[in-house]
Amino acid sequence: MQVETNDPRPPYVQVADGLRRAIQAGELAAGTKLPSGRELANEWGVALMTLQKAIEQLRLEGLVYTQRGRGVFVASRDGVPPTDDLSALREVVEELRRRLDVVEARLRSDDGAST
Template identity: 45%
Template sequence: MELSPDDPRPVYLQVAAALRDGIGSGKYRPGSRLPSGRKLAKEFDIALMTAQSALRVLREEGAVISHQGRGVFVRDPSMSPASAKEANPVSLSLSQELEAIRGELRRVNDRLARLEAQADGSGEVSR
């Protein structure tokens, strides 16, 4: 992809437009990962900050969703940004793990209450 020196838009907006065109043409399909900021910087021969600004524009438009440490992904246009984030397998896995931890904490809390009741001799569990 090349940038036009005659284009009056800032470079980061030109890059955002090129990526948007790639999304629209199907080059980048919903759920697919966009090139990293470093790859975009190299591909367009621009600064890393310029590439990151282009990705930020797409994020603000809701065209993409970024996941820290994983990358920037094309959002399915039929999904809202919030539901797309919830459908992310990593988020789903973390939610399930958190629920398992909460259940285990409830069991530990119940056991601790029983042990405390035995220790004070009353045998009665207070809550």
């Protein structure tokens, strides 16, 4: 697959859309490890940073999850990594904690701005 230069969508959106379609069509089943970032970037003809942005989008949608040191994997339909992999669950919990910290910080700063 390649990014279309005449497509008005940003390249990372095109990559995310293509990978999303493959996941939803079952071409990439739950638990499947995606090729490395460099391999996918080469396959799509994009920079590594562009590919990483596409993967981040899919991760935020719950379609993939990352295991530090192991790679990126397709999540199950409910967006949860396989329960037999405790390290993946720990990473999900840590990511949720990071997101919660950001939300709480924003709420605190909004409260301070309105008083």
